[in-house]
Amino acid sequence: NAGVTQTPKFQVLKTGQSMTLQCAQDMNHEYMSWYRQDPGMGLRLIHYSVGAGITDQGEVPNGYNVSRSTTEDFPLRLLSAAPSQTSVYFCASSYGLGLAGKLDGEQFFGPGTRLTVL
Amino acid sequence: QQPVQSPQAVILREGEDAVINCSSSKALYSVHWYRQKHGEAPVFLMILLKGGEQKGHDKISASFNEKKQQSSLYLTASQLSYSGTYFCGTAPYNTNAGKSTFGDGTTLTVKP
Numbered sequence: 487n488a489g490v491t492q493t494p495k496f497q498v499l500k501t502g503q504s505m506t507l508q509c510a511q512d513m514n515h516e517y518m519s520w521y522r523q524d525p526g527m528g529l530r531l532i533h534y535s536v537g538a539g540i541t542d543q544g545e546v547p548n549g550y551n552v553s554r555s556t557t558e559d560f561p562l563r564l565l566s567a568a569p570s571q572t573s574v575y576f577c578a579s580s581y582g583l584g585l586a587g588k589l590d591g592e593q594f595f596g597p598g599t600r601l602t603v604l
Numbered sequence: 605q606q607p608v609q610s611p612q613a614v615i616l617r618e619g620e621d622a623v624i625n626c627s628s629s630k631a632l633y634s635v636h637w638y639r640q641k642h643g644e645a646p647v648f649l650m651i652l653l654k655g656g657e658q659k660g661h662d663k664i665s666a667s668f669n670e671k672k673q674q675s676s677l678y679l680t681a682s683q684l685s686y687s688g689t690y691f692c693g694t695a696p697y698n699t700n701a702g703k704s705t706f707g708d709g710t711t712l713t714v715k716p
Contacts (some may be wrong), residue, residue, distance in 0.1 A: 519703070528606065528691055528706040529646070545705070576645060592636075595645035 490596035499567040507562040509577030518560040522573040567603045575599045609707035624677040624710045626692030635675040
């Protein structure tokens with residue numbers, strides 16, 4: 487299993503540019519989430535998904551869009567990049583609730599994408 | 605509303621113990637703990653559920669006081685490998701942890 491993979495690892499954008507951060511998991515997890523982590527801070531939930539075709543907003547959704555057409559993929563789109571979006575972005579996945587033998591709280595994180603917006 | 609972690613940072617010598625606290629102003633259903641090494645992704649340690657059920661790591665323990673809406677992570681006989689930033693995540697009801705709110709972290713440094 488590759489686990490949770492993210493591409494690219496690093497990205498530099500100019501203000502106003504758009505781009506898509508890719509996230510994929512091969513563990514057949516129902517739940518996937520996107521977080522951003524600013525320097526010295528915790529994780530802030532941007533968007534999450536409870537299954538293919540179902541997404542919802544987290545704490546800091548403005549400026550980002552998501553879609554979930556398959557169980558495996560959960561891309562994050564920056565519509566018009568701003569310097570305030572400079573951060574490290576983590577994608578995570580987890581099992582659904584109540585599955586026998588699975589830890590409901592265990593999220594598996596990808597390696598992150600370091601984004602700088604100039 | 606994000607939970608509050610304390611202390612913000614702690615420095616230990618190998619073999620010493622540490623306690624990291626996580627408190628919330630809201631009633632909690634679950635608390636989960638992660639450790640993040642510098643430049644790496646967070647790694648799951650443990651989850652504590654309302655009702656006292658505890659799951660997770662076998663070398664680090666934790667408690668969950670539902671009435672006080674607090675959780676504490678106990679690191680006993682610290683090893684160098686324990687260094688990193690510890691985050692707690694909380695959920696007010698029985699929801700997938702991917703919808704949880706995280707604290708700002710406690711940085712633990714273990715020195716030889």
